[in-house]
Amino acid sequence: LVVTGADVPVFAYAGEDVILNCSVDTHVPLGELEVEWMKTNEEIQVLLFMEGRYRPESQPERFRGRAEFFSEEIPKGNFSMKLRDVKTEDRGEFMCIVHTDRESINATAYVQELGGNRSTQRKPTQTRGQHANSAQRGPGQRGFKPRTSLL
Numbered sequence: 001l002v003v004t005g006a007d008v009p010v011f012a013y014a015g016e017d018v019i020l021n022c023s024v025d026t027h028v029p030l031g032e033l034e035v036e037w038m039k040t041n042e043e044i045q046v047l048l049f050m051e052g053r054y055r056p057e058s059q060p061e062r063f064r065g066r067a068e069f070f071s072e073e074i075p076k077g078n079f080s081m082k083l084r085d086v087k088t089e090d091r092g093e094f095m096c097i098v099h100t101d102r103e104s105i106n107a108t109a110y111v112q113e114l115g116g117n118r119s120t121q122r123k124p125t126q127t128r129g130q131h132a133n134s135a136q137r138g139p140g141q142r143g144f145k146p147r148t149s150l151l
Helices: 071-076
Strands: 002-004 008-012 018-020 023-025 034-039 044-050 067-069 081-083 092-099 104-111 125-131
Touching (some): 067 071
Antiparallel strands (some): 034 092, 104 125
């Protein structure tokens, strides 16, 4: 099981959308995987994929309608999260955790400082991940060496 995440910082202003990358390279069937995105500094589960499907009912109110998987990409092992309408309270560490029956591995993305919108703010927000308008990298491509650990 290999989990990869972001490879370059993302710059975003409050109100913009960002993509936090998480790809899984495994031969484990989707029905046997559990993938969760956590906001680790607050211990909040942002997104959950379990028993072969996305579980939106598990989302806290502040992320409903703002955080989502790319459903069509899940069969390819892409569990990246799109976070819409970035807000100041989104700053902090996000972790994509992939569980199988035998192991759990994670990749981390960090949302740094957030400010005003593009028209009023000069200094951009920096996140590890990818801007929603950028092309995505797939698993196995050169780049990010995520902080991974066995849980």
